[in-house]
Amino acid sequence: xxxxxxxxxxxxxxxTDEEVRDLVEDPEGKRAYVGYEPSGxxxxxxxxxxxxxxxxxxxxxxxxxxLADVHAYLNEKGSFEEIRxxxxxxxxxxxxxxxxxxxxxxxxxxxFQLEDxxxxxxxxxxxxxxxxxAQRAMAEIQGDETAKVSHLVxxxxxxxxxxxxxxxxxVGGLDQRKVHMLAREKLPELDYEVRPAIHTPxxxxxxxxxxxxxxxxxxxxxxxxxxxxxxxxVNSAFCPPTRDPEDDLENPVLxxxxxxxxxxxxxxxxxRPEKYGGDxxxxxxxxxxxxxxxxxxxxxxxxxxxxxxxxxxxxxxxEKLREIRG
Numbered sequence: 001x002x003x004x005x006x007x008x009x010x011x012x013x014x015x016t017d018e019e020v021r022d023l024v025e026d027p028e029g030k031r032a033y034v035g036y037e038p039s040g041x042x043x044x045x046x047x048x049x050x051x052x053x054x055x056x057x058x059x060x061x062x063x064x065x066x067l068a069d070v071h072a073y074l075n076e077k078g079s080f081e082e083i084r085x086x087x088x089x090x091x092x093x094x095x096x097x098x099x100x101x102x103x104x105x106x107x108x109x110x111x112f113q114l115e116d117x118x119x120x121x122x123x124x125x126x127x128x129x130x131x132x133x134a135q136r137a138m139a140e141i142q143g144d145e146t147a148k149v150s151h152l153v154x155x156x157x158x159x160x161x162x163x164x165x166x167x168x169x170x171v172g173g174l175d176q177r178k179v180h181m182l183a184r185e186k187l188p189e190l191d192y193e194v195r196p197a198i199h200t201p202x203x204x205x206x207x208x209x210x211x212x213x214x215x216x217x218x219x220x221x222x223x224x225x226x227x228x229x230x231x232x233x234v235n236s237a238f239c240p241p242t243r244d245p246e247d248d249l250e251n252p253v254l255x256x257x258x259x260x261x262x263x264x265x266x267x268x269x270x271x272r273p274e275k276y277g278g279d280x281x282x283x284x285x286x287x288x289x290x291x292x293x294x295x296x297x298x299x300x301x302x303x304x305x306x307x308x309x310x311x312x313x314x315x316x317x318x319e320k321l322r323e324i325r326g
Contacts, residue, residue, distance in 0.1 A: 011198050031168050054264075070113045071154060089321065136178060168196075171197070267283050
């Protein structure tokens, strides 16, 4: 798989394709980032973008993980001391999950976001950005909360992070799209260059295939889940025998295979008794999805294999959490 394929596989959107193609002509030493608000244990939403960071490392790029402590403080996720403690746990989990420490730089937002130049640039953006424009950028992240001034400052800071971290590429879930579009609009006003962005999909809620998987509602899978808890969650997941359910639903079991399992495993084996046809071996997501739709692969067998694969992926992070907590 070449550098372009690694950067764009399983991407929901690339902004812009031409800019990314230019970037991969010489990916060595180029810098890409994802920002994470330190607010809890890593879950599969975090790990979807982490998979993309691993792709970028495999393509030869350096990755920057922004542990956004100032953003977390603005979003009322605790004191700086509490946020820093969570951030250090997140860093350990990312490395356990598979990020290469030699190619990964972990940066606290407070290391540069409180400096004079950054603050003056932030004030410039505050002066030149309407409240409606800032709130539109933050809307998908903010959710149903009543807007506060901090919510309006938040996306302006994300815009500046792209410049001050000296990046070549921004990566985030599709819910970050409006923020990245704001950055493309506003950075030239400060005589800074725009950067391309890659947006990863949002995995549907495991319970019913609606909306998105979230740690605040429905069922989510995190690095602190035991093998038994993970099996219970996956076995109860919504999994119709199709990749395209009706009524704007998604098949979260297939999405987890596509976005989490196949990018990390060369081969997937579905173990079945001989009386049910024996084992099935897959090296490609499409083959598995087609077999589910044809009836060759039963949803229960797919779930069992998914649970085992996800357990293998999160086990190192789970163990790291246990070490940290004693």
